[in-house]
Amino acid sequence: MFPDCVVVIEHHAFQRAVLVKALSNLGVGRVLSASDAEQAIGLLKELPKVDIVFFDLADGSINHSAFLKVASEMGNVQTLVAYSELQADLYRAVRPMKTLSGLKLLGILDKPLNMQDLQRLVANFRHRHQVQSMPDLSVPELIPEEEVRHGLAMGAFEAWYQPKFDLVERRLFGVEALVRWSHPTRGMLLPRDLLGAVLAYDLIDEMLKQLLDQGIALLMRLRAQGLDLGMAFNLTASQLVRNELVEHIIQRLQEHDLPGSALMFEVAESSLLDLPASALANLVRLRESGCGLSIDDFGLGFSSLRLLAQLPFNQIKLDGVFVQDLADPGHRAVVASSLALTRALHMDLIIEGVGSQLTLDTLIELGCNFGQGFHLAMPMSGTDFCYWLERYQNRQGLGGGPGTLK
Template sequence: MELPEFSPQVIGRVTGEMYSPSVLVLEDQSFQRGALVKALQHLGINDILQADDSERAMAQISREGGVDIVLCDLGHSAVNRLEFLARVGENGMVRAVALCSELRPELRRAVQQMTCLSGLQMLGVLNKPTQLYALQEILNRYSRRRLVAEIEPSPHYRLPSEEDVRRGLALGEFKAWFQPKFNMKTAAVAGAEALVRWEHPVRGLLLPKDFLAAVLAYDLIDEMLKQLLEQGMGLLNALRRCGLGLELAFNLHASQLARNDLTEHVEHLLKCHDFPGSTLLFEVAENGLLDIPRTTRENLLRLRMMGCNLSIDDFGMGFSSLTLLCQLPFNQLKLDGQLVRSIEDPRTQAMVTSTVALARALNMSLVIEGVASQVIRDGLLKMGCSFGQGFHLARPMEAQRFLQWLQEPDSPT
């Protein structure tokens, strides 16, 4: 069998130095441990540590000042080994881990989908006895990721100051951009989601990842949402003058409903602009719905009684239960786009089809985020999905551009 190309020595793109990863083999059985060490040596890895339990492994890593990769057998001490991995991951003494264990099918499926385990890069699972080509691929994977990390270092964004955020809000720098949602069967526009952008005078156009944590930390999320709602109402009024109607969706954090202020503001806004509640849809992230207080539940119900629609956003990424779905007044599920990237994977297809069935059983609509290609769109349609949004269908647009787009002769409206 021809082995995949691998060179354990990687030339750092930033440093220009030759680099070979260091490896710790954590394995109870001396024969298995020795076999892994020999295989690593055969592949050109010379910096190898070995241990038969977590305490010895920790002592060796501490003495050496850390290693790049741990090849770890969970064995009969899985909890102990996971605690060890959490410790070395937390203190930065290890970069990545690969498991050398016979796992039950459901555990293997779960682990293979993980990119991180106990704060460490997850490189994969090796069967026993370990095949040389499989070990080679694990090392190759680590080398590729290390090169990518050097080429594209993670940006360190400076959190905007409270003064800067307040200034931006006061000057109207936070703008709603609108991304269409489509009925993928007919290609008709079925609504739009309002996505916030900060038109910063110094840093340029900022996305939520650059400032949303600051807005939440300074307790300015309500003020920002109210400005986006007002901009959305301006767009809806412009559409009404053109004889067009549209449902607009806004992201809402569950904590914003702990008081009555926001629901009262929405009710006042709808009356002032003479729009029915069904014009608005509020998307609440699934992971924000755990252990919500009574007032939040009541305000969710109040929004629905106004006629507003409610969607569970990032569905499939949180921990909500069927009981919770039945108890809360949501009428839409929005499946997270990360879950449909590998649309041809049988596991992805099983997850999507089961979500379609769940939505139907609960009499809820289903929207798929992240429709990034024709392949994904076609695959979703085959599985019974109707509504979606994503860059393949349409990108977010400023309000004026969105209004023009809707009125173009070839517009999908």
């Protein structure tokens, strides 16, 4: 089997076990694991050759420079795969790795890891081994800090809104605010294009505050017209530890006499493990203020039932990957089990990625009540959303062709 030997360094036992199992299923000959750098170095000393070393850049127990220096000196590590929840961690840490003699970077991955990315990396290793060539992979360049700061200062970061629907009642009940940046030379930038830079320069709070102000202004206009919609924003785990940001959110609600229930904050499932006490306290503060809390990208992380029961979330968003092929019994089982879980925990389940009428019909048949996706409505600028909303109200719901409501 090839690769012949892979070492996984991951301090979280369950995530480590899942990654080991996934690599084994992909045909890796031997998969060894370590909980920390010291244990990994012990393994490396006993192995004549290691094809790939996987490690988490966000793992504070690993001194990356020291570990990679030792691994380089041993000379038996062929390639590295680095992964992290935050793109900024990857950008900051990958460049020094590429300067370490004898070590080659096979790839960098965002958490949560998925089988498709792992399969791609393993296939890439096999191909490069066959052609006896392993050039370093280029690391995407960050947008320069001065450009990001200028864009924020000019108010160029814009909230776009994707509607969310009650699928059964065919009713719009809220929107998710998503960032867009119409860059003067780079064109329209999506979250995947700009978040790495925003995180790297620690400007994520400033960006959220601007999106929050835009979103609240829209909510107030709609309320003046008698429309009571909710709005969701994305939060990172790093933001949850900042008391000032939570104070800002609560203050904005009070200034506009807006109930906390008007806002929902979505946090990726993969970031919920090992949350510090300060982050948990701020989650509670947001819930006590009436704000909703949603576990985003559910199904791609490693949450335990105990964790879900303990955290103050009231909504789960099932990742769209599970509804792309609902003819697959496994995918249908994931949806059904997620429904049962949320009902048992007295939470709402929202399905992401509703991309076709067939998917919509199947989800309703399975008992799903809430969803969003391109088939229902695309993300829109504030102006376009208001035009869309007027047309939606005239149509009185989803009707027979939600794909036309764009």
